[in-house]
Amino acid sequence: MTDLQQLKNIKLDYEDNIAIVQLNQENSKVNILSRKMMNEFVPVFNHLKNDDNIKGIIVISAKPGSFIAGADINMFESVKSRDELYQMSRNGQEIMNQIEQSSKPIIAAIAGSCLGGGFEVALACHYRIAMNDKRTGFGVPEVKLGLLPGAGGTQRLLKNLSLSDALDLILAGKEIKAKKAKAMGLVDILVEPIRSDVQDIEEQNIEYLRSIAIRKVKEIVVQKPTKRKFGLMENIKSIIMLNSYVRNYILSQAQAKVMSQTQGLYPAPLKILDVIQQTLENGSKVGLNAEAEAFADLAITNEAKALISLFHGRTECKKNKYGKPEREIKTIAIIGAGAIGAGIAHVSIDKDFQVILYDTTSSALYHGQSQIIKSYQNYIKRNRITSTEYSRILSNLNCQTTFDNLEKCDIIIESVFEDLKLKQNILNELEQYIPEHCIFASNTYILSIHQIAANSRRPHKVIGMHYFSPVDKVELLEIIRAKQTSDNTICTAVSVGLKQGKIIIIVNDSPGFYTTRLLIFSFIELFYLLQEGLLPNDIDKATKKFGFHIGLAILLDSGVASRVAIGQLPPKSNSIAT
Numbered sequence: 001m002t003d004l005q006q007l008k009n010i011k012l013d014y015e016d017n018i019a020i021v022q023l024n025q026e027n028s029k030v031n032i033l034s035r036k037m038m039n040e041f042v043p044v045f046n047h048l049k050n051d052d053n054i055k056g057i058i059v060i061s062a063k064p065g066s067f068i069a070g071a072d073i074n075m076f077e078s079v080k081s082r083d084e085l086y087q088m089s090r091n092g093q094e095i096m097n098q099i100e101q102s103s104k105p106i107i108a109a110i111a112g113s114c115l116g117g118g119f120e121v122a123l124a125c126h127y128r129i130a131m132n133d134k135r136t137g138f139g140v141p142e143v144k145l146g147l148l149p150g151a152g153g154t155q156r157l158l159k160n161l162s163l164s165d166a167l168d169l170i171l172a173g174k175e176i177k178a179k180k181a182k183a184m185g186l187v188d189i190l191v192e193p194i195r196s197d198v199q200d201i202e203e204q205n206i207e208y209l210r211s212i213a214i215r216k217v218k219e220i221v222v223q224k225p226t227k228r229k230f231g232l233m234e235n236i237k238s239i240i241m242l243n244s245y246v247r248n249y250i251l252s253q254a255q256a257k258v259m260s261q262t263q264g265l266y267p268a269p270l271k272i273l274d275v276i277q278q279t280l281e282n283g284s285k286v287g288l289n290a291e292a293e294a295f296a297d298l299a300i301t302n303e304a305k306a307l308i309s310l311f312h313g314r315t316e317c318k319k320n321k322y323g324k325p326e327r328e329i330k331t332i333a334i335i336g337a338g339a340i341g342a343g344i345a346h347v348s349i350d351k352d353f354q355v356i357l358y359d360t361t362s363s364a365l366y367h368g369q370s371q372i373i374k375s376y377q378n379y380i381k382r383n384r385i386t387s388t389e390y391s392r393i394l395s396n397l398n399c400q401t402t403f404d405n406l407e408k409c410d411i412i413i414e415s416v417f418e419d420l421k422l423k424q425n426i427l428n429e430l431e432q433y434i435p436e437h438c439i440f441a442s443n444t445y446i447l448s449i450h451q452i453a454a455n456s457r458r459p460h461k462v463i464g465m466h467y468f469s470p471v472d473k474v475e476l477l478e479i480i481r482a483k484q485t486s487d488n489t490i491c492t493a494v495s496v497g498l499k500q501g502k503i504i505i506i507v508n509d510s511p512g513f514y515t516t517r518l519l520i521f522s523f524i525e526l527f528y529l530l531q532e533g534l535l536p537n538d539i540d541k542a543t544k545k546f547g548f549h550i551g552l553a554i555l556l557d558s559g560v561a562s563r564v565a566i567g568q569l570p571p572k573s574n575s576i577a578t
């Protein structure tokens with residue numbers, strides 16, 4: 001038994017007869033349900049459950065931006081057998097059941113990510129209070145790891161939501177913000193954050209959330225909780241769900257969608273559907289066992305191992321291994337307001353960069369500007385931003401056909417036509433206007449950065465930043481360092497890309513870099529297949545069945561190949577930077 005005086009990941013506080021369990025995972029940016037955390041959480045919970053002086057419990061996090069990010073993903077990798085995974089899920093379910101069945105009210109006070117096992121903890125609590133801010137989000141992303149929620153999450157989501165809403169969350173693994181969670185009935189109270197410019201605002205917001213949770217739990221202790229009353233729509237929905245024809249129809253629609261999106265290549269969504277079907281037909285006891293069986297089956301698959309490895313890879317690509325840039329980047333000038341230039345502006349203005357968008361003609365500029373405005377207006381329509389936020393974001397965009405204000409720029413991102421001479425000329429011309437510290441990034445998919453910088457006065461400040469279309473949707477950014485590119489230039493480009501929300505790979509300045517090189521080899525194979533007499537349609541079917549989103553032949557037809565064809569395929573090259 002853990003000594004409650006020696007807790008390292010939990011701080012236990014009391015106010016009157018209320019206990020506040022504050023999670024604060026040691027040496028970690030986020031809280032996770034690791035063995036170390038659970039070895040403290042379970043004894044703390046049992047102690048509070050049995051202490052007659054304690055009338056109510058609050059579970060809250062001390063970490064800004066993270067309530068609980070789920071179970072510890074590394075724990076699954078260290079497990080040796082399927083049985084151990086089954087038992088792990090069963091233990092998780094048991095802990096959540098104990099929370100749910102506690103006679104003392106337990107409130108989850110949530111600020112930050114509440115994901116996977118973290119959401120399962122919150123769902124097991126009797127009451128959920130959530131901060132209505134950008135960093136607070138709810139979801140069960142297990143499917144993205146090739147798994148399913150294994151601590152009772154499938155069951156509690158089914159209980160709390162309509163079948164289609166539950167399927168939507170579990171099968172897509174998407175995150176919803178606090179406001180939506182409240183509208184869906186998953187959150188009881190929304191707390192508006194304190195708006196202020198003081199530095200430790202997030203800590204203050206946690207304090208504020210805590211005070212509201214204490215008030216609420218005290219109220220519940222006095223009044224005794226009333227059972228949640230279902231509204232008319234919810235009652236109609238649950239009556240409809242009793243009809244097996246309707247249930248089966250919804251499940252078969254969901255199955256058809258999964259098959260068309262994944263070609264049946266991923267086992268997790270199919271297992272999720274199976275667990276839900278078993279639950280609906282046989283009740284929650286069978287459902288919980290099916291959930292644990294499916295969790296164990298899935299966690300040992302190659303697909304789960306590969307997807308977990310992808311999670312680790314993505315996490316690595318979110319780090320700046322070059323440290324902190326010498327200067328903070330405030331102003332970006334984007335040269336060329338085409339599809340990609342406008343896209344780069346789009347992902348910069350909402351991150352509080354000041355952006356100058358430049359093009360040679362007003363009509364080209366207008367085209368790019370309209371692309372950005374239209375996207376943000378769409379966000380308002382879809383309630384992603386308010387009109388006040390829209391105005392603030394758009395005020396960061398300055399469109400111009402002159403070189404005014406370039407002396408204020410910290411970075412230039414050139415995104416004009418794929419033409420070496422043109423890119424070289426622009427670099428040379430702009431060097432007359434930009435300040436000494438400003439770095440120059442070229443958005444090219446194949447041209448040598450070394451050659452673009454051939455006539456530069458300061459080649460160490462020249463780098464490649466290869467974005468992908470559509471820039472606001474594709475997370476990848478390929479950063480190309482030439483031999484002469486300095487570490488601070490790379491560090492600066494990476495910090496800009498990370499702030500734009502990109503996942504970054506850094507590669508050497510070799511022909512085709514990394515991504516275009518892969519494409520070239522795929523196209524070579526495609527040409528062989530066409531020469532051998534295969535039809536483009538059949539090649540598309542085969543590549544999609546293999547897991548490509550878009551068929552290779554249709555990709556060739558989309559114009560990508562003609563752009564790639566301008567480049568040359570080198571005999572050998574080492575493109576990944578070390």
Ligand SMILES: CCCCCCC[C@H](O)CC(=O)SCCNC(=O)CCNC(=O)[C@H](O)C(C)(C)COP(=O)([O-])OP(=O)([O-])OC[C@H]1O[C@@H](n2cnc3c(N)ncnc32)[C@H](O)[C@@H]1OP(=O)([O-])[O-]
Nearest residue numbers: 029033069070071072073089092113116117141149150151
């Ligand atoms: C009780 C037992 C129950 C067993 C039954 C299973 C129950 C359950 O259904 C299964 C799960 O929850 S499956 C889980 C379902 N949950 C998910 O899939 C959520 C996965 N996490 C995320 O999506 C993102 O990390 C956040 C959005 C949470 C934060 O984003 P951000 O602010 O950009 O931060 P960042 O840079 O991304 O991460 C910072 C550091 O934290 C690390 N780390 C994070 N989560 C971890 C985890 N669960 N694990 C381990 N580590 C995790 C990350 O590796 C990194 O480490 P490093 O050493 O510094 O490199």
Ligand SMILES: NC(=O)c1ccc[n+]([C@@H]2O[C@H](COP(=O)([O-])OP(=O)(O)OC[C@H]3O[C@@H](n4cnc5c(N)ncnc54)[C@H](O)[C@@H]3O)[C@@H](O)[C@H]2O)c1
Nearest residue numbers: 336337338339340341359360364415416417418443467469
């Ligand atoms: N479109 C894609 O899918 C894609 C993907 C990755 C990389 N790229 C690369 O990104 C760059 C831009 O591509 P795009 O698709 O946005 O092209 P685009 O044709 O849509 O836009 C290019 C813009 O550059 C402007 N321009 C031309 N000369 C200029 C000059 N001297 N000064 C300022 N602006 C000038 C044009 O007016 C036009 O608005 C290219 O190098 C391209 O190869 C494109």
